[in-house]
Amino acid sequence: MLLQQLLNGIVAGSVYALFALGFNMVLGALNILNVAQGAIFAMSAFVAFYAMKLYAVPFVLALLLAVIAGGLINMILEMIVFRPLRARGGSPMSTLVASIGASMALLSVTQKLSGSQIERFPFNSLPDTQWIAGDVRVTFIQLLVLVTTACVLIGSYILLNRTKLGKAIRTMAFNERIARMLGIPTAGVARWTFFISGALGGLAGVLLGVMFNSVHFLMGEAYVLKGFAAIVIGGFGSVAGVVVASMLIGLSEVFSIMIGIGAFKDVVIFGILFCFLILRPNGMFGRDEEPRP
Amino acid sequence: MNWEEISYWLIIYNHAIVTALINSVTALSIYFSLRAGIFNLSAIGFMAIGAYTAGILSTRLGLPAPVGITAGIMLALLLGAILVYPVLKLRGHYLAIATLSFAAIVQAMAMNLDGLTNGPSGLLGVPAVVRAWHVVVVLAVLLYIAWTLQKSRTGRAWDAIRTDVSAARAMGIDVEIYRLKAFLISTAVAALAGGLWAHVNRVIVPFEFGFVQLTMALVNTLLGGISTPLGPVLGALVVTTMPDWLAGFAEYREMIIGALLVAVVVYLPNGLIDPLLGFARRFGRKRAVKEASR
Amino acid sequence: MNAGLRINGGDAQAAAHALEVTRVSKHFGGIRALSDVSFTVPQGKVVGLIGPNGAGKTTLLNVISSLSKPTSGRISIARGGDVTDWPAHRIAAEGRISRTFQNIRMFQGMSVFENVLTGCHASLSFGMAATLLRMPSVRRMEEEARDRTSDIIHSLGLGAYANREGGVLSYGIQRRVEIARALVSNPRLLLLDEPTAGMTPRETNEVKELIQSLRERSLAMIVIEHKAGFIMSISDKVVVLNFGAVIADGAPAVVRQNPAVIEAYLGAADEHA
Numbered sequence: 002m003l004l005q006q007l008l009n010g011i012v013a014g015s016v017y018a019l020f021a022l023g024f025n026m027v028l029g030a031l032n033i034l035n036v037a038q039g040a041i042f043a044m045s046a047f048v049a050f051y052a053m054k055l056y057a058v059p060f061v062l063a064l065l066l067a068v069i070a071g072g073l074i075n076m077i078l079e080m081i082v083f084r085p086l087r088a089r090g091g092s093p094m095s096t097l098v099a100s101i102g103a104s105m106a107l108l109s110v111t112q113k114l115s116g117s118q119i120e121r122f123p124f125n126s127l128p129d130t131q132w133i134a135g136d137v138r139v140t141f142i143q144l145l146v147l148v149t150t151a152c153v154l155i156g157s158y159i160l161l162n163r164t165k166l167g168k169a170i171r172t173m174a175f176n177e178r179i180a181r182m183l184g185i186p187t188a189g190v191a192r193w194t195f196f197i198s199g200a201l202g203g204l205a206g207v208l209l210g211v212m213f214n215s216v217h218f219l220m221g222e223a224y225v226l227k228g229f230a231a232i233v234i235g236g237f238g239s240v241a242g243v244v245v246a247s248m249l250i251g252l253s254e255v256f257s258i259m260i261g262i263g264a265f266k267d268v269v270i271f272g273i274l275f276c277f278l279i280l281r282p283n284g285m286f287g288r289d290e291e292p293r294p
Numbered sequence: 295m296n297w298e299e300i301s302y303w304l305i306i307y308n309h310a311i312v313t314a315l316i317n318s319v320t321a322l323s324i325y326f327s328l329r330a331g332i333f334n335l336s337a338i339g340f341m342a343i344g345a346y347t348a349g350i351l352s353t354r355l356g357l358p359a360p361v362g363i364t365a366g367i368m369l370a371l372l373l374g375a376i377l378v379y380p381v382l383k384l385r386g387h388y389l390a391i392a393t394l395s396f397a398a399i400v401q402a403m404a405m406n407l408d409g410l411t412n413g414p415s416g417l418l419g420v421p422a423v424v425r426a427w428h429v430v431v432v433l434a435v436l437l438y439i440a441w442t443l444q445k446s447r448t449g450r451a452w453d454a455i456r457t458d459v460s461a462a463r464a465m466g467i468d469v470e471i472y473r474l475k476a477f478l479i480s481t482a483v484a485a486l487a488g489g490l491w492a493h494v495n496r497v498i499v500p501f502e503f504g505f506v507q508l509t510m511a512l513v514n515t516l517l518g519g520i521s522t523p524l525g526p527v528l529g530a531l532v533v534t535t536m537p538d539w540l541a542g543f544a545e546y547r548e549m550i551i552g553a554l555l556v557a558v559v560v561y562l563p564n565g566l567i568d569p570l571l572g573f574a575r576r577f578g579r580k581r582a583v584k585e586a587s588r
Numbered sequence: 589m590n591a592g593l594r595i596n597g598g599d600a601q602a603a604a605h606a607l608e609v610t611r612v613s614k615h616f617g618g619i620r621a622l623s624d625v626s627f628t629v630p631q632g633k634v635v636g637l638i639g640p641n642g643a644g645k646t647t648l649l650n651v652i653s654s655l656s657k658p659t660s661g662r663i664s665i666a667r668g669g670d671v672t673d674w675p676a677h678r679i680a681a682e683g684r685i686s687r688t689f690q691n692i693r694m695f696q697g698m699s700v701f702e703n704v705l706t707g708c709h710a711s712l713s714f715g716m717a718a719t720l721l722r723m724p725s726v727r728r729m730e731e732e733a734r735d736r737t738s739d740i741i742h743s744l745g746l747g748a749y750a751n752r753e754g755g756v757l758s759y760g761i762q763r764r765v766e767i768a769r770a771l772v773s774n775p776r777l778l779l780l781d782e783p784t785a786g787m788t789p790r791e792t793n794e795v796k797e798l799i800q801s802l803r804e805r806s807l808a809m810i811v812i813e814h815k816a817g818f819i820m821s822i823s824d825k826v827v828v829l830n831f832g833a834v835i836a837d838g839a840p841a842v843v844r845q846n847p848a849v850i851e852a853y854l855g856a857a858d859e860h861a
Contacts, residue, residue: 034387086560093386094333095559098512102555105509109548222505226398229391264406271395271402278392279380439720446719446730450706454695460655461693466681466710466773475716521697 004137006255012143014251015150016209018244020224021231022157023201025243028232029174030194032093036100037078038202038228040107042221045071045203046210047115054123064207071203072196078103079195084188111218119217127211142212149208153201157240160197170194223267230274235285242285308426309494314534315429316491321514321526322436323483328520329444330476331456332382333390337484337511339397340370342404342503344488349417349498350410359423363489370485374478382473397508404500416499417492424493432490433527436483440523452476506548513555519562604666606631606777606808607652607685612661614647614832621647622658623833629777631666632806634799636823636840638813640852643829645812646690649779652810653687654679666776681710686770687779690812692762694754700765701750704741707769708733740768744798760791767798778802778809784818796822816853820844828852 020042027035049067052058058066082099083091091099128141161167169190172180181187205224210216227250235246250270257266304311320337327334347366351357357365381392404411411417443449451472454462463469492498510533518529533551607629614622622644629635637645650656652663654676662672668683679685686707695703712733714726741750744764749757754765763783770778780799784792792815799811799822813819819826820840828836828843830852836843843849 028387032387034390082556082560089560089563093390094328095563097333097387097390098516099556099559101509101512102552102559104552105506106549106552106556109546109552113545113549226395229395233388233391265402267402268399268406271399274395275380275392278384278388442720442722443716446726447709447712447714448716448719450698450702451709453698453702454706454709457695457697458693460676461689461695462706463655463676464653464680464687464689465707465769466677467706468675468677 002136004135006259007252008137008139008143010252010255011248012146012212012251013254014248015146016205016212017224017227017231017250018247019150019153019201019205019208021228021235021243021247022153022240023198023205024228025232025240026170026194026201027198030170031083031087031173031177031191033083033087033091033096034093034100034229035075035078035083035195035198036097036225037075037104037107038198039221039225040104040111041071041074041199041202042206042209042224043216043218044074044107044111044206046206046216046220047111047120047218048203049207050120050122050210050216054120060127060211064204067207068200068203071206072198072200074107075199075202076192076196078199079192083195084191087191108218115216115218117218119215121214122211122216142208146208146212149204153204154240154244161240166190166193226267227270230270233274234277236283239285245285310535312424312426312429312494314531315426315433316487316494317511317514317534318433318527318530319429319436319487319490320484320511321518321530322433322440322523323480323487324511324515325440325520325523325526326476326483327480328515329449329456330452330473331459332473332476332480333386334393334477334480335390335508335512336377336393336396337480338503338508339393339400340374340481340484341488341491342397342400342500343370343373344485345492345498345503346404346411346417346488347485348489348492349420352421352493353417353419359421359489359493363486363493366489367482367485370481371478374481378474378477382470382477394508397503401500401503404503411498411500414500416497418497420492420496420498422493422496424490429490429494432486437523437527444523448472448475509555510551513551513558516555516558604631605629606633606666607810608664609648609652610662610664612648612651612658612663614644614651614656615659621832622651623831625661625829625832625834627827627834627837629808629810630824632803632808633824634803634809634811634822636811636813636819636826637829638816638819638826639829644832645829646781647832648829649687649781649810649812653685653779677710680773684774684776685779686773686775686777688763688766688770688781688783690781690785692759692766694762694765694769696755698754699751700746700754700757701737701741703754703765704769704772705733705737707772708737710773737772740772744768745794759786760788763787763791763795767795771802776808778807780809780811782812782814784813784815792818 020038024035024038027033027038045067048070049063052063052066053060078100082103083096086096086099130141132139132144159167161171169180169185172183172185173187173190173194177187180190202221206221209224210220227247230250231243231246233246234249235242235244253269253273254266257263257269262269320341323337323340324334327337344363344366347369348359348362351362351365352359377396381389384392405414407413444452451462451467454465454467455469455472459469514530514533515526516529517533518525518527520526536547536551605628609628610626612622612625613620625644625648627635637648639645647656651658654663654671654674658672662670664670664672665683665685668674671679671683674683695706698706712729714723714729718726738750741747744767746761746764746768749761749765754762757765763785767780767783783799784795787795796818799809802809803822803824811819811822823840825838826836826840826843827834828846828849830848835848835852836846
């Protein structure tokens with residue numbers, strides 16, 4: 002029983018990690034907290050859903066479409082909202098507020114297009130197989146989530162540490178002015194960072210939608226706050242931190258349900274978030290920054 | 295229009311008007327924080343606290359509205375005071391996250407503490423004793439307070455803190471205390487809005503204190519701009535009554551408002567009112583300079 | 589430009605220095621910004637603070653004004669004693685130390701008049717309740733503060749700009765506004781961080797005259813500047829920093845000849861003003 006719950010917690014945590022990584026990237030490289038990530042989460046899930054339901058597109062292809070859609074939408078947001086805002090020196094306040102507005106507009110569009118109902122994926126769109134090992138049952142979806150997350154993590158590592166784009170992103174995260182002085186095309190890097198971030202959010206959305214077999218335009222909002230928690234607890238700027246924190250959040254949820262305070266699982270998470278904000282705002286692995294006078 | 299028509303119109307649209315007025319109060323709550331440079335997104339959470347306290351005290355204990363509303367404000371201030379010390383040390387994003395999370399926790403509690411708040415179905419039967427003119431009086435008092443403070447030493451301190459914290463310290467301004475004052479005022483005003491709302495709407499549901507409402511409140515405040523306390527009030531009045539004069543587009547309200555918020559933040563960072571004021575000011579100044587150089 | 593400036597004189601006791609810095613060090617992570625810095629600012633005297641870029645001059649001012657805490661060492665002032673642990677706003681308000689900043693930090697969105705008026709903050713002692721109740725004492729103090737602001741603005745030749753928004757003015761004017769803002773609170777010690785940076789020779793000369801007239805009224809000052817000639821002509825004594833440590837401290841003529849100083853500045857000194 003315990004092992005099963007552990008597995009469930011880690012699977013949930015993996016989805017949170019995918020979402021939070023997208024958040025973390027944009028926050029780290031561009032100092033923008035993009036609340037619209039939640040809307041993109043839902044929109045991508047719908048893209049996959051409609052592809053499969055209306056056009057009988059196979060799952061893998063639908064997933065790919067959704068991921069690209071997520072990336073594109075986020076990228077467009079960057080171009081029409083955040084680029085001009087940053088050009089006039091957007092403060093953290095103004096970018097966050099702009100992202101809240103964009104989020105609302107996108108959510109509303111999704112609502113209009115999809116109706117406010119909860120949709121379910123077509124029957125048999127995914128293999129039903131399960132593997133049983135002693136007390137523990139792993140479904141295909143769960144395995145898919147774990148494998149995908151592992152691939153994404155490896156991919157991120159390679160991206161951030163071995164590619165030119167990755168180095169550019171890390172330099173921008175460190176200090177944007179220096180990055181520009183070094184000749185890094187910050188505009189292009191910003192665009193790609195948003196694309197990747199949106200793609201990750203979209204990936205998380207589809208996986209979650211399939212896992213719980215429900216797609217609804219507001220599905221992403223809860224994850225926005227969990228993404229925040231992951232970033233703060235894990236220490237933003239640290240990929241490892243965000244992933245570990247996401248796992249912890251997933252596990253804490255599962256255990257809350259187990260002990261019977263399931264209704265308050267969110268409160269537990271936020272409680273932990275607050276403790277970190279007060280005692281250790283840089284999170285578990287975050288960078289230590291002394292404020293300059 | 296004669297008096298008959300006007301009073302008829304007022305009765306029909308009474309609910310919309312009162313709602314718009316209460317939204318103005320909420321917008322003022324956000325204004326006080328933003329004016330001091332505090333990115334405080336907890337307004338909806340404190341509004342919920344004010345609303346539920348007033349609602350519970352009047353339905354369970356039969357206490358009159360003013361008592362319930364005042365109790366709501368006291369409770370909010372207590373929570374706010376506890377929250378403020380750790381939270382105000384945070385900067386930028388962290389502060390936003392902390393206050394947003396607080397509001398989310400309040401909503402979650404409202405949904406789950408069935409015994410107290412009656413959960414998702416909401417608290418029913420709150421006596422509808424608050425009238426439009428009550429809210430107008432409250433608004434007038436708040437505007438007086440906001441206006442007077444803004445022109446005074448306190449307002450200058452807040453402006454200084456908002457623009458440059460270190461320079462403000464170097465002027466002898468105790469940044470921490472002023473931030474605290476702004477935060478607590480915001481808290482009290484938000485709870486007041488909530489308490490009034492409870493006695494207008496008769497029903498309090500947790501759903502009303504979520505992300506969408508927060509966005510609306512932000513739009514209200516920012517559309518008018520925070521350079522003057524009239525800004526958020528006018529912003530709230532305009533946006534809340536929008537469905538009525540946007541008839542055909544009412545369905546697309548959220549979309550329009552979201553897009554509007556983005557446009558305002560990006561292109562009109564001082565809101566809509568300020569450019570108009572700025573124009574008037576510059577016009578006045580040009581005349582003065584012309585006079586002076588003769 | 590100098591008529592009508594009333595500056596509070598220093599203490600009658602010549603014994604207590606306006607400022608005493610004792611063995612101040614400041615570490616940022618692995619970087620030693622200041623090492624064991626000690627010097628004094630006598631009452632009513634001007635101390636010039638010079639040194640190559642990165643020597644720690646601004647850091648030192650930040651420590652003195654308490655915007656940054658020293659890793660070790662103490663700061664004391666004439667009426668206040670040891671103020672090392674005082675928060676920045678108390679140093680400004682009670683300690684009566686005012687300053688300007690290297691990159692001009694005016695309050696955006698406020699007019700010149702409002703900027704300088706904000707400098708009066710500490711001298712006004714009423715709170716929110718009194719303001720809201722419109723007590724007569726409040727109005728009186730506000731009027732007095734406004735008069736003081738007006739006086740300072742006019743005596744620094746800023747009258748024409750009083751209602752203009754700070755951000756759009758020329759560098760020289762902005763710098764003067766910053767100085768006005770620092771002066772309006774009647775400080776005992778004024779810290780000027782590169783007051784003539786980016787100014788024309790004429791503007792530089794005006795600042796020089798301003799500093800000299802302030803000195804005549806016994807206002808103690810620390811002035812950071814790169815223009816060696818400028819510093820030598822206005823200072824009663826000169827403190828030279830290099831790599832965070834004091835390498836010379838004395839009368840301008842003496843410091844000028846100091847071989848360590850010359851070496852630190854090899855090729856870098858510019859002899860304007």
